[in-house]
Amino acid sequence: MVSLDALTTTEKVATLTTANGQAAMAVGPVVPYAAESNGAQAETDAPRRRRMTMLPLEVGTRVLCRWRDGKYHPVKVIERRKLPGGGGNDYEYYVHYNEFNRRLDEWVKLEQLDLDSVETVVDEKIEDKVTSLKMTRHQKRKIDETHVEGHEELDAASLREHEEFTKVKNIATIELGRYEIETWYFSPFPPEYNDCTKLFFCEFCLNFMKRKEQLQRHMKCDLKHPPGDEIYRSGTLSMFEVDGKKNKVYGQNLCYLAKLFLDHKTLYYDVDLFLFYVLCECDDRGCHMVGYFSKEKQSEESYNLACILTLPPYQRKGYGKFLIAFSYELSKKEGKVGTPERPLSDLGLLSYRGYWTRVLLDILKRHKGNISIKELSDMTAIKAEDILTTLQSLELIQYRKGQHVICADPKVLDRHLKAAGRGGLDVDVCKLIWTPYKEQN
Ligand code: ACO
Ligand code: ZN
Numbered sequence: 450m451v452s453l454d455a456l457t458t459t460e461k462v463a464t465l466t467t468a469n470g471q472a473a474m475a476v477g478p479v480v481p482y483a484a485e486s487n488g489a490q491a492e493t494d495a496p497r498r499r500r501m502t503m504l505p506l507e508v509g510t511r512v513l514c515r516w517r518d519g520k521y522h523p524v525k526v527i528e529r530r531k532l533p534g535g536g537g538n539d540y541e542y543y544v545h546y547n548e549f550n551r552r553l554d555e556w557v558k559l560e561q562l563d564l565d566s567v568e569t570v571v572d573e574k575i576e577d578k579v580t581s582l583k584m585t586r587h588q589k590r591k592i593d594e595t596h597v598e599g600h601e602e603l604d605a606a607s608l609r610e611h612e613e614f615t616k617v618k619n620i621a622t623i624e625l626g627r628y629e630i631e632t633w634y635f636s637p638f639p640p641e642y643n644d645c646t647k648l649f650f651c652e653f654c655l656n657f658m659k660r661k662e663q664l665q666r667h668m669k670c671d672l673k674h675p676p677g678d679e680i681y682r683s684g685t686l687s688m689f690e691v692d693g694k695k696n697k698v699y700g701q702n703l704c705y706l707a708k709l710f711l712d713h714k715t716l717y718y719d720v721d722l723f724l725f726y727v728l729c730e731c732d733d734r735g736c737h738m739v740g741y742f743s744k745e746k747q748s749e750e751s752y753n754l755a756c757i758l759t760l761p762p763y764q765r766k767g768y769g770k771f772l773i774a775f776s777y778e779l780s781k782k783e784g785k786v787g788t789p790e791r792p793l794s795d796l797g798l799l800s801y802r803g804y805w806t807r808v809l810l811d812i813l814k815r816h817k818g819n820i821s822i823k824e825l826s827d828m829t830a831i832k833a834e835d836i837l838t839t840l841q842s843l844e845l846i847q848y849r850k851g852q853h854v855i856c857a858d859p860k861v862l863d864r865h866l867k868a869a870g871r872g873g874l875d876v877d878v879c880k881l882i883w884t885p886y887k888e889q890n
Contacts, residue, residue, distance in 0.1 A: 753787025
């Protein structure tokens with residue numbers, strides 16, 4: 450079984466994904482696009498291109514596509530499929546918007562594409578060969594880890610097949626508690642779920658099912674909260690610590706679920722190595738998961754958080770910052786500094802930058818006299834490098850006489866603090882009852 454955690458990442462793998470994926474596409478019937486004829490009109494470039502456009506469009510084609518804002522944006526065709534009941538030439542296209550994150554990739558109809566803007570497709574078979582030759586053994590192993598066990602010597606074709614399999618979202622929506630949630634990315638559910646576009650999760654044990662009736666039958670589920678220990682309770686908010694070794698199935702279910710919203714993460718097979726901190730809003734029906742973060746039981750790289758997720762219905766309410774703050778409170782109790790595992794997603798980076806800015810600038814505002822990065826790190830458990838990059842990005846660091854010096858004009862601090870947004874929900878440290886993993890064992 451897989452766990453999706455721990456993840457390192459994968460800009461490189463993603464690059465390979467795209468290049469390899471396109472080349473692996475089977476070529477379907479090619480029919481010339483019937484451009485409206487306008488004999489009298491002088492032939493400009495656009496109509497010429499348009500007349501030459503072949504349908505269905507090839508995977509890899511670059512074209513403009515009308516998005517939900519009504520405007521046209523450049524996209525790349527990632528995949529295509531025949532429309533059910535359509536004619537031989539009726540396809541829909543899975544596209545990636547160049548300007549947007551992959552979570553906005555979607556199936557679109559031909560009418561949304563501006564065929565005048567079609568760009569000639571590069572010979573990606575050649576490009577692909579070059580890419581696969583350049584691939585290092587390390588990169589190759591990373592790809593293996595994403596899904597297939599024991600494929601040390603995967604050839605380029607198998608890799609393409611694998612990438613082909615993961616580039617299009619498989620599950621479109623999930624039902625979880627009282628929410629139906631649109632997913633963002635591919636998640637490698639077991640093969641028996643290949644034909645599903647919607648899954649039904651038990652919100653307590655996170656078992657997932659193909660049909661609503663199965664979930665209804667499952668409602669007698671014994672759990673009303675995540676398994677494991679409740680280590681924090683404040684008002685209606687509770688945090689549970691789940692040991693992946695003691696609750697393997699729960700850990701794996703959580704990883705399958707989380708991968709639907711996490712892109713650049715590689716799958717590993719062992720949830721045993723992780724603790725999961727599951728945040729819940731509690732009422733008389735039970736404790737409803739809002740989000741979570743995972744943490745390696747032991748991290749040589751001083752990671753204090755592997756993956757973080759706030760479920761979409763709960764996002765932008767301060768839970769992300771709460772989870773981040775919580776991860777640092779655990780580090781403080783361990784007497785260590787910590788940092789999140791890289792790479793950070795776009796939203797992950799925004800949340801961390803906001804958190805670091807607020808915490809550091811609050812201290813700088815209150816502090817009288819000199820303070821060093823080391824002291825800031827000791828006070829906050831934020832790794833020195835993260836403090837340095839945060840303060841540098843705010844232009845609060847100067848290099849004088851061979852040393853980094855923090856220059857904090859109160860007015861500038863106030864301006865940055867205002868821009869850093871709301872503080873999020875506070876962690877009430879008195880309500881955290883927790884012993885670090887090492888000491889527990
Ligand atoms: N657009 C713009 N800014 C955003 C957005 C957004 N959609 N989402 C978060 N932010 C920024 C804002 O600055 C926000 O603060 P503000 O609301 O005060 O302006 C700040 O990030 C955090 O907001 P929160 O409400 O505290 O965070 P949230 O509960 O939304 O969770 C999280 C943030 C966990 C990153 C969430 O977006 C998520 O789960 N994303 C999908 C999974 C993911 O990308 N996780 C991080 C991967 S990296 C890693 O795991 C190490
Ligand atoms: Zn259940």
